[in-house]
Amino acid sequence: IMDKVKIFVQSCIQTGQAEYDKDMYERLVAAIICITPDNSNDHEQLLAKAVLILDPSLDLGIEINDASTTEKTTSSTPASVATTGIPKSITNIEREDLLFFRELMKPIEKRSRYWEGRGDRIAKLAGYINKIAGSPINEVQLAVACYMHDFGMAFMPVNVLHKQEQLEEVEFNLMRSHVYKSARLLENLTQWDEARKIVMQHHERIDGSGYPLGIKEDDICDGAKLLGILDTFDAITHARAHESHLQRPKKKAVIEINRIAKGQFSTKWMQAFNSGMAALLTK
Known part of the structure; x- marks a missing residue:
């Protein structure tokens, strides 16, 4: 957040204007809204998703309560790291x-x-x-x-x-x-x-x-x-x-x-x- 504020202020000083990412803001709000006193066990995971949304270079496209994105992420991402560095498909x-x-x-x-x-x-x-x-x-x-x-x-x-x-x-x-x-x-x-x-x-x-x-x-x-x-x-x-x-x-x-x-x-x-x-x- 501090980095984004710094960039915003620098842009205002240098050019008199700054870009505002409305889509990222809305996604961030959606992520934070999901963090409640009733799901304390999930706070770390939910906060991690919110942090990723803040930085475009870290943005994974994770949408809270978006079933299609969740399904895509689950199907394309391996569940865990292999137990050894030896690939399975090998002669x-x-x-x-x-x-x-x-x-x-x-x-x-x-x-x-x-x-x-x-x-x-x-x-x-x-x-x-x-x-x-x-x-x-x-x-x-x-x-x-x-x-x-x-x-x-x-x-x-x-x-x-x-x-x-x-x-x-x-x-x-x-x-x-x-x-x-x-x-x-x-x-x-x-x-x-x-x-x-x-x-x-x-x-x-x-x-x-x-x-x-x-x-x-x-x-x-x-x-x-x-x-x-x-x-x-x-x-x-x-x-x-x-x-x-x-x-x-x-x-x-x-x-x-x-x-x-x-x-x-x-x-x-x-x-x-x-x-x-x-x-x-x-x-």
């Missing part, structure tokens, strides 16, 4: 490779006390969000990329990985090099070329401010756009070495990612991410 050869990559990452994750379970968490969530978006990304290639994207971190000095202070520029550049090391592992496995591309691009940003190549939105593949969001989400919700990092609960992490999304993350994939997280967190 035996693909499964063998994926299980190998998953096992390969376990000792690497243990090298840092902040990483354990990271591959599984991201792969499961990626599969879930991809389905919500209509599965435009090959789910097996996406799963491989989720497990392998931080392989190069195994070759970073532990004192840099666990440094409590802000990284110096030379240390930050060293950390950035992990995408090359991770992608190199897959470059001779032509069947995983899409996964390699996702790994190589997952730190690129839609405004061109990312690394390692500084490419922009149209040149970044969908898998990398999604993985970039989920990589950030996992970092925000789980402990890291830098003391400047403040671990946040999942709901606050979703808000934080939306706050920094402009210029960094794809609007299309942010909408899918918000839709999936809203379904999970209000369930």
